[in-house]
Amino acid sequence: MADKRLPLLRGRITSVDTYEAPQGRGGTPPKMPSLDPKVHRTTLLQQLDAITQQVKARAESARDALAKREIVAVRPAANAQLAPDQLDDNRSDARLVGVMPEGTVVLDVAKADLKYLRKKLDAFADDAKVETKTTKDGTVTTHRDKERAIAPVGSIGLAVLEDLGGAQLRADALPDDRPFWFEIGCRGGYRNPVDDTNGSRAQIARQLHRLGVNQKLDEFLGPEQVYFFVRVTRAQLDALRAATDCIYEVELAPQPLRDLKLFDDVSMKDLAEFALVQPHEDAPSVVVLDTGIATGHPLLKSAILTATTAGPEIPSPEDTYGHGTKMAGLALYRDVGAAIERGSAEAPHWLQSSRLLIAPGYGTAADENYEKWPVLTERAVRSAEEADARARNRAFVLAITRTMQDPPLEGLAPTLWSQAVDQLSFRDGHGRLMIVSAGNARDNQWLKLAELHPQLQLSEKIHQPAQASNALTVGAFTARVELPNDKDYAEARVVATKPGGISPYTSTGLAGSEWPIKPDVVLEGGNLAISGTLPDATVPTLSALTTSHRHAYGRPMGLMSMTSEASARAAHLAARIWTLEPKLHPEAVRGLIVHSASWSKAMLKDFPGLSDRLQACGYGVPNERFASECAQGVATIVVEDTMPNAVIEEEPKKTPPKKATTKATEPKARRKTKLYRLPLPESLLTDSDPDVELRVTLSYFAEPNKFGRRTYHGLDLKWDMQGPQESDDAFLQRINVLKRTLGADGKRVKPTKTKSFDWDVGIQARSRGTVQSDRWRGKMSELVGDKLIAIVPVLGWWDQRKPLRTQQMNFSLVVSVFGPGVYAAIKPRVEAEAAITIDV
Incomplete structure (x- = not known):
């Protein structure tokens, strides 16, 4: 018993x-440059005077009617580090915007005369305000008033495009006459007065029209900036900056979403008599943010609570591509095959689907719509919540990702998409469980990775938005190492040979002290077979059986693997924990999943170094029983x-x-x-x-x-x-x-x-x-x-x-x-x- x-x-x-x-x-303050205070003051005062003259000389029609403020760049001296907190002033309505990667401090000021900075310059050059200190060892040091603020300053001026441009924009020599998608961060955000966001929106829209750029202005709201996505030339971008007073930073928008690689469907027996009992009305739900769901599928329909879309761009919640329905089957069932054999099942929790895209590369997922992804993800989440008014524990799962290793995004960085996931998780302090797949290794690298699996897997890095700190990021391991006993596979070999090792599909974490441990955990994600020089991702024994959107055409079952499978299984686990412990907060459920994870013997053997093991496996494979209950x-x-x-x-x-x-x-x-x-x-x-x-x-x-x-x-x-x-x-x-x-x-x-x-x-x-x-x-x-x-x-x-x-x-x-x-x-x-x- x-x-x-x-x-x-x-x-x-x-x-x-x-x-x-x-x-x-290493907490010692940065060394101050050696310079003549009075000469330094004179030089910087001349630059402040130049700012005033530039503003006075500006034609009245040069800027938008709402543009009343100035964006100022304070640039550091050579080998110096600015103190950003010393350069703003609330009383003068001079706001610190942020620090650019090379150290330039960006300020948003109400008045071009910058009187508060002039006072700091005067104090710095005043010999009467020099303080002398003698340490225990007899060393004498002198400190000038406002030294931290003024001494490291190299120059001050009205911000130009080069001051506000991100790393990609600085690195690429863009032709002036070719349009590109840009991501523009402006004054506003949900933490600031709504007038700030409205003012930025009005200025950008009006000046784009003035430049002859007619497009729908898509935006994403962060806490202290509103981000707009515009397709303009570099010259038009600079003209837009000059005509407004609200642009804080600009960057090239990253490349479009890569196509997802899915597998051919397989036939299964007829499910017409299958009986699925609905869960309790208060049961938790798994919300699948994907390509929709086949609402009439006999293995799913009784458990589907709501089926919605991310917006009017997506005409129907029905899945016409297949990925979302496959995700739904694995999110609902621990073992789909066992349920089919029984001919019935009790749904352990509800399913909700919020259709985020129609198909990879099409419609909202097409190249020209990349900028919509942060907003669409947010709208998909809210659509599912608004469709079900009951206060309910929900695990949201997103297995749509994009690599950060192919041009033009050759490097790992926070993106607006990852920020959207972080914001959704924060949920104004109330918490929301967002489960994101780590992303799959690039399919054009599969053969190369197979030559030195699993160590070479460390070269395949997680996709956005899986770098989001608040997300439960899920990579893949596999226990499936057996090929079918069939002559068709006589010459094939599996890539991952040891049960419990990482899957050849998984991507791995980010090196460097600034990145959190990612993935957080790994779950079953299947294995890859190689036949001669051809990779085969459709081997039934190396994949999971799940539901298919083609049920109406007599093909109700499909196969799924990779990090999509792993993230769907993580969502199932989260719902299971909530079923047993319904009063837990989302933070606790995420914590319990990570807390219950352990490294397999294969992981310990394959990655003896802790850093490599954390990048490849996170904290390991979660244990459902340990995550949801105690034992003697x-x-x-x-x-x-x-x-x-x-x-x-x-x-x-x-x-x-x-x-x-x-x-x-x-x-x-x-x-x-x-x-x-x-x-x-x-x-x-x-x-x-x-x-x-x-x-x-x-x-x-x-x-x-x-x-x-x-x-x-x-x-x-x-x-x-x-x-x-x-x-x-x-x-x-x-x-x-x-x-x-x-x-x-x-x-x-x-x-x-x-x-x-x-x-x-x-x-x-x-x-x-x-x-x-x-x-x-x-x-x-x-x-x-x-x-x-x-x-x-x-x-x-x-x-x-x-x-x-x-x-x-x-x-x-x-x-x-x-x-x-x-x-x-x-x-x-x-x-x-x-x-x-x-x-x-």
């Missing part, structure tokens, strides 16, 4: 404390909470007021750390000192803000844990400066070095993403004794926006302990402590 299911344990944050991060290594030897605790960017607290003023009637306190923004004490009673320790495993996963959805080739997050988090030989005080002092003792000089004393557990991944690598998982194995004696886990804030762009400084973000912490007797020992403590209210 099967064991009774043990539900996940639900914990609560144990305590909250004010927090200050320790200074990281496994205790899994889920903590769901929120983290504020800062909390405003009243604190005594440094100098007490002279008058009794004057307020003695002032508001200060303080960071918080949240602590969870993992209950590990001493009773778990026995003479045998058994082996144990510890897993910790933090999951959250950050608000993205793209500028140039980087995506910034409103707030990031990271976690750390008290080590086996570390006291509570030592741990708190290690992670939080405010917990350190004060020395005789009044400064915080750096504590004796202590450390956490010897984790598999380590804090540096795991902290790069918005799902951060790690594992440790050792002896029970090292683990027992209640251990603290800290979640701490890592400040982002929210902190630079006054209205957002107290914004909160949801997070989920998942902790599992594997070992004899852990569930029985931990469960009572977790349940008792979850009832205690913590003051925040």
